[in-house]
Amino acid sequence: MKLFMTLTVTGILIWLELFAGNLGLPLGLPLYAALYFAVANGMVYGMVSAGSAGLLLDLLYAREYLAGALTGTAVVALCAAYACRSSRKMPYAPLTCGMLCGLLICLVNWLWIFFSGGVYYGPNPLCMLIFQIVGGGIFMLLFTLTADAVNFRSDLPRFCLRDNRSGGVGDGR
Amino acid sequence: MKKFTPRKSDRTPRIAIITAAAVLVLLTVVTSVFNVVHYAWGRFADGFFYPYLLAVQPSDRLSDTTLLMQDKSSLAIRLEKLANINRSLALQSQAAAGLMEENRQLRNLLKLTGYRGFKFITAEILLRDPLRFREGFTIGKGSRDGVVPGAAVVEVNSAGSLLLVGVVSEVGARSSKVVTVVNNSLRISGRVSSNKEIGFTNSGEKSSSGERIVFGMLPVRGDYIHGNMVSTTGFEFGIPEGIKIGELYTNGNFNFYDQEDYFCELIPAVRFESLRFVGIALPETPEAIR
Numbered sequence: 320m321k322l323f324m325t326l327t328v329t330g331i332l333i334w335l336e337l338f339a340g341n342l343g344l345p346l347g348l349p350l351y352a353a354l355y356f357a358v359a360n361g362m363v364y365g366m367v368s369a370g371s372a373g374l375l376l377d378l379l380y381a382r383e384y385l386a387g388a389l390t391g392t393a394v395v396a397l398c399a400a401y402a403c404r405s406s407r408k409m410p411y412a413p414l415t416c417g418m419l420c421g422l423l424i425c426l427v428n429w430l431w432i433f434f435s436g437g438v439y440y441g442p443n444p445l446c447m448l449i450f451q452i453v454g455g456g457i458f459m460l461l462f463t464l465t466a467d468a469v470n471f472r473s474d475l476p477r478f479c480l481r482d483n484r485s486g487g488v489g490d491g492r
Numbered sequence: 493m494k495k496f497t498p499r500k501s502d503r504t505p506r507i508a509i510i511t512a513a514a515v516l517v518l519l520t521v522v523t524s525v526f527n528v529v530h531y532a533w534g535r536f537a538d539g540f541f542y543p544y545l546l547a548v549q550p551s552d553r554l555s556d557t558t559l560l561m562q563d564k565s566s567l568a569i570r571l572e573k574l575a576n577i578n579r580s581l582a583l584q585s586q587a588a589a590g591l592m593e594e595n596r597q598l599r600n601l602l603k604l605t606g607y608r609g610f611k612f613i614t615a616e617i618l619l620r621d622p623l624r625f626r627e628g629f630t631i632g633k634g635s636r637d638g639v640v641p642g643a644a645v646v647e648v649n650s651a652g653s654l655l656l657v658g659v660v661s662e663v664g665a666r667s668s669k670v671v672t673v674v675n676n677s678l679r680i681s682g683r684v685s686s687n688k689e690i691g692f693t694n695s696g697e698k699s700s701s702g703e704r705i706v707f708g709m710l711p712v713r714g715d716y717i718h719g720n721m722v723s724t725t726g727f728e729f730g731i732p733e734g735i736k737i738g739e740l741y742t743n744g745n746f747n748f749y750d751q752e753d754y755f756c757e758l759i760p761a762v763r764f765e766s767l768r769f770v771g772i773a774l775p776e777t778p779e780a781i782r
Contacts, residue, residue: 337619342535343765344528345622380621381630381662381669432623436676440625440765442531449524 321360328352329368343441347424351459357399359478369395386431394423409479413463414456421455610732610773626764627675634666642730644773645670647762654735655761657770682737685721708755718742732773736761
């Protein structure tokens with residue numbers, strides 16, 4: 320059930336990411352879901368989600384290197400490590416994790432453009448950075464609210480803890 | 493001991509500073525979000541309204557259904573009218589065929605090649621990498637439609653002339669990858685309209701900036717004027733002659749004389765942001781494949 324949820328949600332977010340990509344916005348939506356699954360279900364699920372999403376996007380966009388898969392898993396691992404070491408209470412935890420994830424996605428995108436010799440064509444870079452940070456926090460909050468509600472009904476682990484435990488990866492039950 | 497409590501007048505500037513900072517942060521966030529949403533909405537609306545504009549065009553299906561409601565005599569009258577229209581259209585078609593033949597003969601006399609030997613098909617852009625938005629994209633036509641690697645990808649402007657978008661780099665059965673002229677990996681020859689000199693895009697040490705393409709390996713001359721048109725030479729396989737690549741940009745500080753070659757920049761003729769459909773030039777005769 321966990322794997323089914325992970326792959327289904329990742330697939331839907333990859334589709335949305337392709338749609339946003341055609342508008343010129345590299346939002347990195349599947350990585351937020353991967354972060355959620357890494358914290359709620361366990362790091363393996365997060366890595367599978369981030370890796371498969373990055374790999375699929377790299378293949379679809381015919382990128383020369385598998386940068387998406389590698390940087391995606393690194394971003395999710397960093398954010399999940401931060402989430403597991405900090406308080407996992409609503410709404411603080413998803414908001415800060417989402418903001419951190421958004422910041423890292425934006426920085427990784429710029430690094431990728433810089434090292435691949437490309438040119439950035441999106442909106443104003445500073446505006447994009449702020450949008451990614453604020454939007455990342457809000458998106459992660461909404462995603463966590465929805466996914467936690469579904470997981471509660473499906474008796475699956477959740478992102479946010481109900482008590483004050485600062486539990487580790489995958490113990491959000 | 494008496495506890496220190498700041499007076500109201502002491503707290504007022506602090507509250508004002510905090511409020512001002514909060515308003516500033518809020519304004520920055522709102523402006524940033526508006527900037528990004530405005531950017532994305534512009535692109536979304538560009539493609540979104542296309543099918544609706546297409547749907548409001550009059551179609552034959554509508555007139556065919558009204559015929560079912562008419563009686564025999566009115567149908568006969570309409571038939572007569574249509575026969576008359578058909579006759580006048582046939583005459584016009586015959587005249588156009590005569591003009592076409594005359595045009596062909598004149599082109600042969602002047603030894604103008606034009607786009608002869610190529611047929612054009614249209615394709616929709618399926619996928620664009622947001623990290624390389626102007627440097628390449630995937631189109632929905634592949635080897636099943638006759639697309640070959642190296643085929644020119646073009647756009648038609650409002651005046652009806654062709655503009656070079658890029659070249660097909662990889663071909664699949666149902667889709668193909670296109671490399672645009674601003675991509676540093678694409679090097680094609682171009683002829684300057686004013687003095688007929690030939691140079692190459694993306695040549696030299698400096699890479700294209702995205703807004704402009706590096707254009708170099710030109711013979712050293714003093715008459716490369718800003719705004720001169722540069723078009724394809726037809727030397728490359730699959731790229732017809734005379735397709736506009738861009739205009740010379742010689743006002744910047746980038747113009748320098750090497751020992752033998754002259755380098756400058758080109759402003760691309762195509763607006764890559766608004767591209768939705770493109771044309772592909774497919775070589776159909778051996779003379780098109782040099």
